[in-house]
Amino acid sequence: MRTFLLFWFGCLLTIAHAQQGDIHLVFKDAETQAPIEDVTVTVLRTKQNYISNPEGRVSFALTGVSSIQIAHSSYESQSVRSTALKLKENVIFLKSAVNTLDEIVITKQHPQKILKGLIENSVDKLTTPCRLKVYSREFFKRNGNYMFYNDGLLHFQISGKNKDFKNDILVEQNRSIGLVDADVSQDLLGYDLNNIMGNYYNFKYLEPLLEARARKDYDFLIKSYTKNDNYYLMVINPLDPVKGFKDDYTILYDKKKKIILEVSSSVTPNAVANAPEKRSVGARNLYKSNYKNIYRYAGDNEYYLLSSREEIGFERVDKKDVRTEIEVRNYFITTGFSRNEFSFKESEIFKDKALFNLKDKILTDYWNVSGLVPTPEEETIIKNISDEP
Structure with a gap:
């Protein structure tokens, strides 16, 4: 027995x-x-x-x-x-789908006009109303040292269409590690959580490319995307000589559905090298800026922001011969999508710009099931910040 x-x-x-x-x-x-x-x-x-x-x-x-x-x-x-x-x-x-070289695509329309149509169609196709379960993570660095970290599990309820996207945010859990004094907290240039979805759903970061003078400032090129026959890749680079801070852009899109799947950009090295140095107190000299957004299409009723990654670095002029380097790195992962709306009280809506102002609320080790595994380097950074007195 x-x-x-x-x-x-x-x-x-x-x-x-x-x-x-x-x-x-x-x-x-x-x-x-x-x-x-x-x-x-x-x-x-x-x-x-x-x-x-x-x-x-x-x-x-x-x-x-x-x-x-x-x-x-x-x-x-x-x-x-x-x-x-x-x-x-x-x-x-x-495995890569195809191993041949991408070829330049010749089009009757100027690529800028094609981009305008892609943005309009993508904005129209994005699924609303919907609810996104999102994990947010942010690292803050000052003068080469990591000083602050926060993450959170959020729920975005998105409604509206086109230029009138709206979202209500509920914070399920969150934590902040490290101390940020009043002198630098204003420079936490991470996600402004209450307008970030509007920016991403309206493709706001691509607006400079739609201006009339953009054809004189940028080279627009469309390439075949041999890794997937359904896609095209639009590559947009500033023309030399680069004037001001201009980004290199890549936009991956479905050529039949006319929707954007990925957007990435970074400030060109030439733009950083040739930018005049600002010396007035309070000025900021940018030396790093890049981001990448991925949108997920899983049918006509599921097209939404899947992830975002942003990084920015600049030198702030505090006073004569005194400068502070600030860097912020952010991650934004949609772990769950639903068309079902949830009910809530007005008092429960999160209305601040960033999580670092919010009191910690930890119910589970949500960061371990966040959808994005921290690298050993990131784990070390978080531990080191935690160990600071």
Whole structure:
């Protein structure tokens, strides 16, 4: 009898282990073995999204069995069953769809006009009303040292259309680590949470490219995207000589659906090198600025912001011969999407610009199931800030 009970209990443990546990994935390029960042992993049973970090890593807990969808704009999509992921660390190699060179696409319309149409159609197609479950993470650096960190689990309820997008924010959990004095808190140039969705849903960062003079300031080029025949890549670079701070842009879009899937930009090195130095007190000399947004399309009723990554660095002139370097790095991951609206009280709506002003509310270790695994370097930064008196 005792032997039978032990056998039966062992079976239960085996079944429980098969149905519940942590899954660790590492994505690598099949040819170069290099880690792949921004791989989207979707657990189809729960509709939960995760995204790989710069080391190509994704970790999540899973109860039950599910198909797992793997997608990246530059690689072939895959689907695996959770039961096949039995190793402590499962390495998945992704293959580029095609290995030929991208070709320049000749169009009857100027690419600027095509971009204008892409933005208008994308804004119209973005799904609203909807609810996004979002994990936000922010690092703050002063004079080369990390001083402050915050993250949070937020719910955005988005309504409206076109230029009239609105959102209400509920903060489920949040934490702030480190102290930021009044002298620098105004320079936390991270997400202004109460207008960020409006900016992303209206593609506000692309507005300079639609101005009339942009044709004189930028070179617009459309290329085939051989890694996926359904996409085109628009590359927009400032013409020399670069005047003022101008970015290099890349915009990946679906050429049939006419919707934007990825947007990235960075201030050109030439712009930084040639920018005149500002010396007046309070002035800011920018030396770094880049961002990347990924939008997920999963059918006509699911088109939304999946992730955003922004980084900015500048030197602030405090007074003569006294300067402060400020850097901020932000991540923004939509882990869950729903068309169902939630109800709330007006008093529950978060109306501040940033989480660092909000009292900590920690119910679970939500950062470990956030959808974005911190790199060892980031974990060290957070620990070091935590250990500061």
